[in-house]
Amino acid sequence: MAEFVRTGVEGRIGLIALDNPPVNAAGAALRAGLVAALDRLAADPAVEVIALYGEGRSFIAGADIREFGRPSAGPWLPEICNRLESCEKPVVAVLHGAALGGGLEVAIAAHARVAVAGVTLGFPEVTLGILPGAGGTQRAPRLIGVAAALDLITTGRRIGAEEALALGLVDQVTQGDPRAVALAAAGQVLAGRLPTRRTGDIHITPDPEAIEKTAEALKHSQPHLFSPHRCVEAVATAALPLPEGLAEERRLFRLCMDSPQRAGLIHAFFAERAVAKIREATATPRPVGQIGVVGAGTMGSGIATACLLAGYPVVLVEKSPEALARGSAAIARNLDGAVSRGKLRPEARAALSLDTATAAAALSGCDLVIEAVFEDMSVKQAVLSEIELACPGALIATNTSYLDLNEMAQGLDAPENFLGLHFFSPAHVMRLVEVVVAAETQPEVVATGFALARRLGKIAVRAGVCDGFIGNRIMSAYRKAADLMALDGTPIAAIDAAVRGYGFAMGPFEMGDLAGLDIGWAARKRQAATRDPAARYHGALADRLCEAGWFGRKTGRGWYDHSGDGPVPNPEIPRLLREIQAAEGITPRPLDAPDIVARYETAMIMEAARVVEEGIALRPIDVDAVFLFGYGFPRWKGGPLHQADAIGAAEICARIERHALDNPRFWQVPDILRRMARAGGRFADLNRED
Numbered sequence: 001m002a003e004f005v006r007t008g009v010e011g012r013i014g015l016i017a018l019d020n021p022p023v024n025a026a027g028a029a030l031r032a033g034l035v036a037a038l039d040r041l042a043a044d045p046a047v048e049v050i051a052l053y054g055e056g057r058s059f060i061a062g063a064d065i066r067e068f069g070r071p072s073a074g075p076w077l078p079e080i081c082n083r084l085e086s087c088e089k090p091v092v093a094v095l096h097g098a099a100l101g102g103g104l105e106v107a108i109a110a111h112a113r114v115a116v117a118g119v120t121l122g123f124p125e126v127t128l129g130i131l132p133g134a135g136g137t138q139r140a141p142r143l144i145g146v147a148a149a150l151d152l153i154t155t156g157r158r159i160g161a162e163e164a165l166a167l168g169l170v171d172q173v174t175q176g177d178p179r180a181v182a183l184a185a186a187g188q189v190l191a192g193r194l195p196t197r198r199t200g201d202i203h204i205t206p207d208p209e210a211i212e213k214t215a216e217a218l219k220h221s222q223p224h225l226f227s228p229h230r231c232v233e234a235v236a237t238a239a240l241p242l243p244e245g246l247a248e249e250r251r252l253f254r255l256c257m258d259s260p261q262r263a264g265l266i267h268a269f270f271a272e273r274a275v276a277k278i279r280e281a282t283a284t285p286r287p288v289g290q291i292g293v294v295g296a297g298t299m300g301s302g303i304a305t306a307c308l309l310a311g312y313p314v315v316l317v318e319k320s321p322e323a324l325a326r327g328s329a330a331i332a333r334n335l336d337g338a339v340s341r342g343k344l345r346p347e348a349r350a351a352l353s354l355d356t357a358t359a360a361a362a363l364s365g366c367d368l369v370i371e372a373v374f375e376d377m378s379v380k381q382a383v384l385s386e387i388e389l390a391c392p393g394a395l396i397a398t399n400t401s402y403l404d405l406n407e408m409a410q411g412l413d414a415p416e417n418f419l420g421l422h423f424f425s426p427a428h429v430m431r432l433v434e435v436v437v438a439a440e441t442q443p444e445v446v447a448t449g450f451a452l453a454r455r456l457g458k459i460a461v462r463a464g465v466c467d468g469f470i471g472n473r474i475m476s477a478y479r480k481a482a483d484l485m486a487l488d489g490t491p492i493a494a495i496d497a498a499v500r501g502y503g504f505a506m507g508p509f510e511m512g513d514l515a516g517l518d519i520g521w522a523a524r525k526r527q528a529a530t531r532d533p534a535a536r537y538h539g540a541l542a543d544r545l546c547e548a549g550w551f552g553r554k555t556g557r558g559w560y561d562h563s564g565d566g567p568v569p570n571p572e573i574p575r576l577l578r579e580i581q582a583a584e585g586i587t588p589r590p591l592d593a594p595d596i597v598a599r600y601e602t603a604m605i606m607e608a609a610r611v612v613e614e615g616i617a618l619r620p621i622d623v624d625a626v627f628l629f630g631y632g633f634p635r636w637k638g639g640p641l642h643q644a645d646a647i648g649a650a651e652i653c654a655r656i657e658r659h660a661l662d663n664p665r666f667w668q669v670p671d672i673l674r675r676m677a678r679a680g681g682r683f684a685d686l687n688r689e690d
C-alpha cells in the first residue's frame with residue numbers, strides 16, 4: 001500500500017514528508033498518516049523540532065474535495081490542526097507549490113512557516129461553497145488581522161510568497177528543495193533564529209467595522225451565494241477564546257457543507273477538469289507555430305487577439321482592405337486593454353507578431369488556420385478551399401456556430417485535417433471553446449484543438465456535429481421556450497427578471513438585444529424550409545421586430561428601447577403581440593416568476609438530455625461545462641444536468657408532460673429522461689463512463 005506520510009529523524013530534527021500525488025490533497029489516508037507521524041516524532045526523545053513538508057508538486061492543496069458528500073473516515077482536519085498546534089515540540093511547516101484551504105490551515109496551526117518562492121497560498125473554500133473549516137477563520141485573523149483575513153477568506157484570492165510574508169501569514173521566504181528547506185528551517189528553530197509560537201495563543205481585538213463593511217459589500221456583490229456570508233460570521237467570532245470560535249466555525253461549516261451550492265460549486269470545479277478527459281487524449285498534438293485567421297470581424301479579431309496573447313505569431317486575412325483595417329484596429333484596442341489591465345507587459349506587446357493580408361496566399365507558413373467568415377455554407381466552403389490551397393497539410397478550423405461541418409468538409413482534399421473551433425464572443429475573454437469533431441477529423445487533430453485551447457487559457461469541450469453543437473443547440477431550445485412564454489403574454493421584462501433571479505447575469509431578451517436580433521433572424525430564415533408546419537412558430541414576435549429594423553442595442557431598439565438613460569421595454573411590443581395573438585388565436589396567459597424559471601430550466605434540461613443521448617456531448621458533465629464557462633450558467637447550480645439530478649428525472653418528465661398539454665410539438669420527453677425516471681438513474685452516473 002502507498003505510504004502517504006513518511007517520517008525521518010536527522011539528529012535533533014524530525015521530518016514529516018507528505019506524499020499523496022498529484023497535489024497532496026488531505027484525504028483520509030494522509031490525515032491518518034499525519035497524526036501517526038506527529039505522535040511518533042512527539043514521543044521520540046531524540047527529536048527536538050519537527051519540520052513538515054510536501055513531496056512532489058505541493059505542500060497540501062487542501063482537503064480532498066472528492067470526499068465531500070461521501071462517507072469518509074477520521075481523523076478530521078480540525079482535530080489534526082489542534083493536535084499540531086498543541087504539540088509540545090515546535091513544528092515548522094515548509095510551503096511549496098500550493099498551500100491552499102486545509103493545507104494553509106495545517107500550516108497556520110504549526111508554530112512557524114517558511115514559504116518556498118513560487119508557492120500559491122489562499123483559502124479557496126468560498127469558491128467551493130464552504131468556508132475554511134479547520135481553524136482558518138480563527139487562526140488567520142490572529143496572524144494577519146481581521147480585515148486581511150476577511151479579504152482572503154471571502155474572496156478565495158490566491159497570493160504569492162511575498163504577499164504572504166508582508167501580511168504575516170508566513171515568517172520567511174526562501175528558495176530550494178522542500179526537504180532541504182525543511183532541514184534548514186528546523187535548524188534555525190533550534191538555533192533560535194526562527195521564532196515559534198502557537199497561533200491560538202495570539203490575542204486579537206474585535207474589528208466590528210471590518211466585519212460590517214465586508215458583510216454589507218457582500219450583500220450587494222454576492223446576493224445569490226450562501227457561503228461568503230457564513231465566512232464573515234465565522235471570522236466575526238475570531239476574538240473569542242479559540243475553542244468557542246472553533247465551535248462556531250464548525251457549526252457554520254456544516255451549514256455550508258449541507259447546502260446545494262456546495263455540491264454545485266464542487267461539480268463546477270471537477271467539470272473544468274473532466275472535459276479534458278477525451279478519447280483522443282492519447283494522440284500526439286501536431287506542432288503549431290504560426291496561426292492564420294481568416295475574417296477580421298468581431299470573432300476573427302477576437303480569435304486573433306487570443307492567439308497573440310498566448311504568444312503565437314498570427315496572420316490575419318480579410319478580402320476588403322477596409323474590413324482588415326477595422327479588424328487590426330479592434331485587435332490593437334484589445335491588446336491595449338490587456339496592457340492596461342496588467343495582463344500583458346508593454347514590452348511583450350511590442351514583441352507580438354501580427355501580419356495582415358488581403359489574399360489567402362499569405363497563409364502559406366501557417367500550421368493552423370481558423371476561418372471566421374460570414375455564416376453561410378457556400379461562402380465558408382469557398383474560403384476553406386482557398387485556405388487549403390494556400391497551406392496544404394495545415395490544420396483548418398471553422399468557427400461556425402451552427403453549420404454542418406461534414407457538409408463544409410466535402411470540398412476539402414484532406415478532411416481529416418479539419419475541425420471546428422467554436423469560440424465565444426468576445427473570443428479573447430470568454431473561456432469556452434467547443435472543439436467540434438467531424439466525421440473524418442483525425443484524433444491528433446482533435447488533440448491539437450485541445451492543446452491550442454489550453455495554451456490560450458481556455459476550457460475546451462469536445463462536441464459532435466449537429467445544428468448548434470452543444471451550447472447553441474441547447475440555447476435555441478430555451479430561447480424558444482422564452483419566445484413562447486412571451487407570445488403567451490408573459491412580459492419580456494418579467495422573463496428577463498426571473499432569469500436574472502435564477503442567477504444568470506442577463507435574461508434572454510436583454511442578451512438578444514446585446515448580441516443583435518439579426519443573428520437569430522438569419523437562423524430562423526435558414527431553418528424555415530425544415531420547420532414543422534404543425535408546431536407553433538416561436539419566432540413570430542422577434543421576426544416583427546426585425547422586419548421593423550429593430551436589431552437591439554446597435555439600432556437603438558429591439559426587445560427594449562435603448563434611446564434613453566436605461567433600457568425600457570419596446571413600447572411597440574404590446575401592439576405587435578396583440579396582432580399576433582389575434583391572428584394565431586392565442587389567449588394571453590402570463591406566468592409568474594417561479595413558472596417562468598421552471599419552463600426555462602426544463603427546456604434547457606430537455607434539450608441537454610437529447611444532446612447527451614445523441615452523443616453530441618461525451619458526458620453530462622461536458623454539457624455542464626459548456627454552460628458554466630460559455631453561457632453564464634450560475635456556477636453554484638453546477639450546470640443544467642447537475643440541476644436535473646437535483647430536481648430528479650421523474651419531476652422533469654412530469655414538468656415536460658404538463659407543458660406538453662399546451663404545446664405537444666415542443667415539449668417532448670427525451671427517452672433518456674424517461675428511462676432515468678423509471679430506473680431512478682442520474683446524469684452523474686453517466687459521467688463515470690469516460
Ligand code: 3H9
Binds near residue numbers: 058066078105124
Ligand atoms: C478545504 O480545504 C476545506 C478545508 O477548510 C477543510 C475543512 C474541514 N481534492 O487542478 P489540477 C485534483 S477545501 C481532490 O489539474 P494544477 C484535480 O481534480 C479544498 N482533488 O492541477 C486533478 O485531478 P485529475 C481547498 C484535487 O497543477 C488533479 O488534482 N483547496 C484537489 O493545474 C490535478 O489538479 C482547493 O480548492 C483537492 N483539493 O493545479 C484547491 N485539488 O488529474 C483546489 C486538485 O483527476 N485545487 N485535485 O483531473 C487547485 O486549485 C489546483 O488543483 C492546484 C493544482 C492549484 C492545487
